[in-house]
Amino acid sequence: MTLDRRNFIKLLGGASSLALAACAGTGGSFSGPTGGRRVVVVGGGYGGTIAAKYIRMMDSSIEVVLIERNDHFVSCPFSNLYIGGLMKDLSPLTIKYDKLTANHGVKVLQAEVTGIDAAKKVVMTSSGEVTYDRLVLSPGIDFRTEEIKGYDAKSTPETIPHAWKAGPQTVLLRKQLEAMPAGGTVVLSIPLAPFRCPPGPYERTSMIAMFLKQHKPKSKIIVLDANPDIVSKAGLFKKGWKKHYEGIIDYRPAKKVTEVNAGNKTVVIEGIEDVKGDVINLIPPQRAGQIAVAAGLVGPDKNWCPVNPTTFESTIHKSIHVIGDACVAGAMPKSGYSANSEAKACATNIVNAMNGKELIDFSGINTCYSFLSAKEAVEVTGVYKVDKAKNAIIAVPGSVGVSPDLSEIEAIYAESWLKNILTEMST
Amino acid sequence: MTMKWRGWALATGVLAISAMAQAAPPTAAMLSNACAGCHGTNGGSAGPSMPSLAGQSKEAIVDAMKKFKSGARPATVMGRLAKGFSDADFVAMGEYFSKQKLHPTNQSLDAAKIAKGASLQEANCGRCHIEDGKEGKDDTPAMASQWLPYLQIQMADYLSGKRKMPEKMEEKVKPMSKQDLDALLHFYASVK
Numbered sequence: 001m002t003l004d005r006r007n008f009i010k011l012l013g014g015a016s017s018l019a020l021a022a023c024a025g026t027g028g029s030f031s032g033p034t035g036g037r038r039v040v041v042v043g044g045g046y047g048g049t050i051a052a053k054y055i056r057m058m059d060s061s062i063e064v065v066l067i068e069r070n071d072h073f074v075s076c077p078f079s080n081l082y083i084g085g086l087m088k089d090l091s092p093l094t095i096k097y098d099k100l101t102a103n104h105g106v107k108v109l110q111a112e113v114t115g116i117d118a119a120k121k122v123v124m125t126s127s128g129e130v131t132y133d134r135l136v137l138s139p140g141i142d143f144r145t146e147e148i149k150g151y152d153a154k155s156t157p158e159t160i161p162h163a164w165k166a167g168p169q170t171v172l173l174r175k176q177l178e179a180m181p182a183g184g185t186v187v188l189s190i191p192l193a194p195f196r197c198p199p200g201p202y203e204r205t206s207m208i209a210m211f212l213k214q215h216k217p218k219s220k221i222i223v224l225d226a227n228p229d230i231v232s233k234a235g236l237f238k239k240g241w242k243k244h245y246e247g248i249i250d251y252r253p254a255k256k257v258t259e260v261n262a263g264n265k266t267v268v269i270e271g272i273e274d275v276k277g278d279v280i281n282l283i284p285p286q287r288a289g290q291i292a293v294a295a296g297l298v299g300p301d302k303n304w305c306p307v308n309p310t311t312f313e314s315t316i317h318k319s320i321h322v323i324g325d326a327c328v329a330g331a332m333p334k335s336g337y338s339a340n341s342e343a344k345a346c347a348t349n350i351v352n353a354m355n356g357k358e359l360i361d362f363s364g365i366n367t368c369y370s371f372l373s374a375k376e377a378v379e380v381t382g383v384y385k386v387d388k389a390k391n392a393i394i395a396v397p398g399s400v401g402v403s404p405d406l407s408e409i410e411a412i413y414a415e416s417w418l419k420n421i422l423t424e425m426s427t
Numbered sequence: 428m429t430m431k432w433r434g435w436a437l438a439t440g441v442l443a444i445s446a447m448a449q450a451a452p453p454t455a456a457m458l459s460n461a462c463a464g465c466h467g468t469n470g471g472s473a474g475p476s477m478p479s480l481a482g483q484s485k486e487a488i489v490d491a492m493k494k495f496k497s498g499a500r501p502a503t504v505m506g507r508l509a510k511g512f513s514d515a516d517f518v519a520m521g522e523y524f525s526k527q528k529l530h531p532t533n534q535s536l537d538a539a540k541i542a543k544g545a546s547l548q549e550a551n552c553g554r555c556h557i558e559d560g561k562e563g564k565d566d567t568p569a570m571a572s573q574w575l576p577y578l579q580i581q582m583a584d585y586l587s588g589k590r591k592m593p594e595k596m597e598e599k600v601k602p603m604s605k606q607d608l609d610a611l612l613h614f615y616a617s618v619k
Contacts, residue, residue, distance in 0.1 A: 054460070057468075310450045337464050344460040363453035365461040365511075367504055381504045383511020385453070399511030403503065409580075410503055416476040421464045423473035 030065055030109065030130040037062050039350060040123055040132035042113055042291060044068030044097060046075075047138030047324030047339035049425040054347035056104040062354060064105075065130060067123065069112045072096050073425075074166040076197060077336045077368075078418050083163065083174050084207030085214070086374055092418070093166060095426035103427060116295040118317040134350050136312075137297070137305075138324040138339065139289025140165070141196045144303070147285050149259035149268075159262050160280045163204075164196060176279045177211055183218040187277030189257040189267055190225040191285035194304070196325045196334050198232035199380065201225070201283060203370035206237070208281075209245035210373055220248050222275060224267065226256035226285075232333070233370060233378055233402050240372035240406050257282065288326035297322060304328045309386045309393045310362055311353070312346040321346050330393030332384050335368045340421060341384070361386045362393060369414035377411035378403040455519035458512070462520070471530030475576040482529035482561070483569050485521035490566035492517040501589040529561060531619040532572045544614025547607055551599045560615045571618035578612040 030038075039062055041052045052066040075093040082090060100106040111127035116135070123130045143162065145151045163173040177186065186208055190201040205223050212219040230237050230253075241249050259268035266276045287293060287303035297314050299306040305322040307314055309330060312321045323346050324339035332338040341364030349359050362385060369379045382400035384393050403410055459470070462480065466472050470480030480488065494500035496509035512520075548559065556563060560570030570578070584590035585600070586608075592600060600608065 053468075340464040341461045344463075345457065348457060348460075359450040360457050361450045361453050363457050363461060365464070365508065367465060367508075379504055381507050383508055386450075396511040399507055401507045407503075412476050412576075412580075413503055416472075416474065417465055419475070420467055420473045420477055424463060424468050427468075 029128075030107075031128055032131065034121075034131050034133050035063070036133055037354065038132055039064050039134045039136060039354075040130055041066045041136040041138065042068075042123065043138035043140060043289070043324070044070070044073050044108075045138060045140055045324065045339070046336040046421075046425065047343045048136065049073070049095075049097070049100060050340050050343035051136045051138065051323060051347045052106045053100055053104050053425075054344050055351055056106055058347060058351045059355065060105065062351065063107070065107045065109055065132075066097065066100065067109045067111055067113060067125060067130065068097070069110065069126075071110055074170070075336070075418070075422060076164070076166045076200070077421075079163070079166040079170045080200070080204045080207040081371055082170060083177070083204065084211045084371075084374075085174070086207075086371075090166070090170065093422075095422050097426070099427045113291050116291070116320070118295060118320060121319060133319065134354070135320045136343075136346060136350070137289075137292050137295075137320060137322045137326065138343070139291040139322075139326050141286045141288065141325045141334075142290045142293070143284040144287055145284050148257065148282070149271075150262070151260050151282075151284065152262075156260060156262050156282075160260060160265075160282050162283050163281060164200075164283050164286075173279075173281055177208065178215075180216060180219065180278045182216045184216060184278035185219065185276070186212070186221040186279045186281065187267060187275055188221060188223045189280070189282045190223065190227065190231075191283055192226040192256065193231050194334060195283070195286045197368075198333050198335075199237075199368065199370045202230055202233065202237045203372075204281070205249060205251070206240060206245070206370070206372045209241070209248045212248055213245060220250055222250045222277065223252060224255040224257055224269060224275060225251065225253050228254050233380055236378040236402060236406065237370075237372070240376070240378075243406070244373050286325075288322070292322060292326050295320070299328065309391065310345070310359055311349040312342055321350065330384070330390075331382075331395045332364065332393055333366055333368070333380075335366055336421065337368060338364065338366045340424070341365050364393075367417065369410065369417055371411065371414070372406050375408050375411055376406040377414045378406055379410055379414070453516075455523040458516055459520050459523040467530065469527045469530075470524045471527070472532075472574060472577075474532065474534075474574040476574070476580060478573055478577045479530040479532075480524040481527035482571075483521075483524050484563060484566070485518065485525045486566040487563055487568040488521035488524055489514075489517045491568070492520070499591070501584055529569065530572060532574060532616070534575055534616055536575065536613050536617050540610040540613035541617045543607075544610035544612070544617075547603070547611050548614055551603075552611070555595065556615075559618045561618060570615035573616060575612060575616040578616060579609075582608055582612060 041048045052064045097108045111125035115124040145153045161169045161173040163169040255269045257267045297305045305327045307327045314320045323342040325334040345362040364384045367381045371377045380402045383396040387394040466480050472479040495505040555567045
């Protein structure tokens, strides 16, 4: 489907009327003139925290306001280990923002963003307007729930969790697994790629299977994957499933869930085949976070935000940069480590642009671990750079690959990965 | 029917600035910042199995990266990641991390082992691991304040033959007991 000029203007119009409505609110402390040196960052996750911190580290004369609706952040990476019972609670995955303020002078505004006026360079929030010179959006993902018949964006996840944004949803899924009778069935539905964290659903499959093997004898997990095969680390997941979870995992490729019935815990494949479960973990198809969609920053696919591969500036609205899962970062996967790398390149080029200095081409890394059992993990890595002819981020040949096998040393490194990346985001 | 987004953006006149033409190649900071997700901001690791890169010499980092790239040094992710960079990139990263201050760590360590390790270090290792391991001769890596689990993983790789010891190191390490080596690692981890 093509987005023509008329539809595009309609989309923009929608965004600006949303903006106007929100303008009625009272002004916050960041509503005045910016002094030409204010960067506003929206979203306190893997991308936003790093962008805010690195801008301040590189140039402390730039004012940075980080807007986040929560007073903490819970990491999606490793949340599958909590679901599998390897963590007591979510505290090892939770960070706060106070040290970003104490150590780097990042001003944190806990507020809900209600709209963006790209022309006026204003972010509307539940605590008033915030003006900016440059805006960095790291809004993560939202769900295309309209593509699943019977899915109510508000009520369905209360009984059929997605658990694809870590926090209460993650806790709900584990509680449902704990409450499930032995001999029961878990149904996991995976949307068509691209989605946040390509190996994530398969790590979740492993962790749920591990939980069932230990705590719920004779139970099984049916995996309905809309994709023709496992999207990431396929060989390693198949090997691990055969080694540990034979007879527990029933993996069914090319099974796209199109309908859900929360009342009788059933999902429907392509409108015809019913699959029932005691616990259903339905991960809906995804798009950029609603903030970016409402601001008219998504491209003709209506899902993801096209950006300049050097600066991560939106190709639609000037002075707005989009990083992390929400943006189109070429060959880079939608992962936490990708967001970390993108944030640093974006920060570098915002600082350089504000200081009239030369822009620097992107160089970034992805490293992403998945657990197959309590002690074994696998990873995928890659180095990424800009291809000038293609005007896109590509993988450096030879750098992309996966672990040769399941291993305990990878699990040890994985835990240090988490510790380091969360420390970098929060100190 | 379908129109690529660039063409569409140009046609609708909403294309933002194009930075491509004038952007310079990645700087040492751009290359090195990408490592910090695992090795800590400015190369100061939060532990426990990731080494700090801050305060390493340029030579030590270039040597390590070349060995990762060739496969001479055993690795999980580092062998593949090293293939994504050129020798000139290694030099740039080496220079960048060598300028960062040594990252002091607070670890729970055994005081008796530290004391024993200190005398072993002086008698055996100090000619290459100079200044109590805060610095290294030529491409010898700095050891001070590295996380103990990282040091233990590396020593296990040396002892199993997976990682090859330099000749001079082998001469010193071979006669030592496991307890001696453990004490040495406790000592290096304790140095600030």
